[in-house]
Amino acid sequence: MKQRILQLIEIKGINKTKFYNLTGLSNGFLDKSGNIGVDKLENILNSFPDVNPTWLVTGRGDIFYIPVYSTSQELLDERIQFLEDQLKFYKNKSNFLEELSDIKNRVEVLEEFKEATKLLYEMQLEIKRTKESILKEKNKSSNLAVTTS
Structure with missing residues (x-):
């Protein structure tokens, strides 16, 4: 039930603090484990x-809740508006999730690029060390040839 309360808070566009103020429930109530009592449920339903x-x-x-027996145009318009708002909310959430997935993919590509760059750097260092080693051996050979002459 707490998950549905959090969903309600999100749909209403309020934060937990505002929810606590509106319902009179104690701060942190939603973060605690345990069941919700009837009195707290009443507070929520009375507030919303x-x-x-x-x-x-x-x-x-x-x-x-909109009574199904109501046929007044005003209530039907409210119901349509509510459903349109819900649709917009879920479309926004869907767009957000798509953007989040895209960002995740980009991060993965960047991490792969970072690893490839690190490997390339290590290879360049190894090439540099090898060249230095070859030059030292070459210099030793040159010095040895000069000394024996």
């Missing part, structure tokens, strides 16, 4: 009367 209690408790049904 548009929330569907069935959804909050079980996760079934719509998040927000």
Whole structure:
């Protein structure tokens, strides 16, 4: 149920502190383990009367409660607006997840590039050491040839 409360907070566009203030629940309540009592559930539902209690408790049904027996145009317009808002919210979340995936892929490519660059640098150092070693041997041979003459 706490996961659904966090989802509600996200959809409402508020933070945990604002939620605690609106519901009168203690700070950190959502971070603690344990079940939610009926009194706390009542506080939440009283603070957010548009929330569907069935959804909050079980996760079934719509998040927000709009009576199905209402046929007034105003309520139908509100329902349409709510559904459009929910659609926009989930599209934004989907776009965010796609961007996050793209960033992850870019980071992986950069990490591979970093490893390749490190390997190339190590190879360049090895080539430099080999050249220096060859020059030293060459100089020793030259000095030896001069000394024996």
